[in-house]
Amino acid sequence: MESRININEVEPDAYKAMFALEGYIQKSGLNKRLYELIKIRASQINGCAFCLDMHTRDARKLGESEQRIYVLNAWRETNFFTEEEQAALAITEEITNIQGHVSTETYNKAVSILGDKKTAQVIMAAITINAWNRIAITTHLMPAQA
Incomplete structure (x- = not known):
């Protein structure tokens, strides 16, 4: 893939704004392993290879099992x-497949199981990773080979 702009270098304030969202989630009390899931x-x-590479590694560091990571796309x-x-x-x-909207059900x-506060945290977590995915995919960020 061809090289594309590095938004952090070209528009560092945009990255600061994204990191502010990350900071909120980190301080919100949302379970770190759940956030990685x-x-x-x-x-x-x-289909964000960069983020998949990063977050599966981060999940493992937090003690997430290989088995749960492997079957996450078939969690149901x-x-x-x-x-x-x-x-x-x-x-x-x-939220990720928003074209179909988030169903009332x-x-x-989510609210009945998680409560209002944790549901709000999960919504913001999903929105944040979707934004990061779009940055990584659009700018062709590539994971480093191990």
Whole structure:
């Protein structure tokens, strides 16, 4: 792939704004492993290799199992994920695939399981990783080979 602009170099204030969103999520109290699952799932849907590489590594460092990472794209077909994780993954998928809108059923289930505050945190987490995915995909950020 051809090289494209580095937004952090060309428009550092844009990156500062994105990092402010990250800072909010980090301080919000949202479970770090859950946040990594949200980032991985959105990145799978969006096809963002850079973010998938980064966040699967980060999830492993936090103790996430290989098995759960491998089956995350088929989480509904397993019993590996808690009810809270399932609610967060469901709303993350609908936010990521926003053309179909976020259904009332998914939203209400998230609020009933997660509560208002955590639902708001999950919504912001999903929105943030979707923005990062779009930056990485548009600018052709590539993961480093191990």
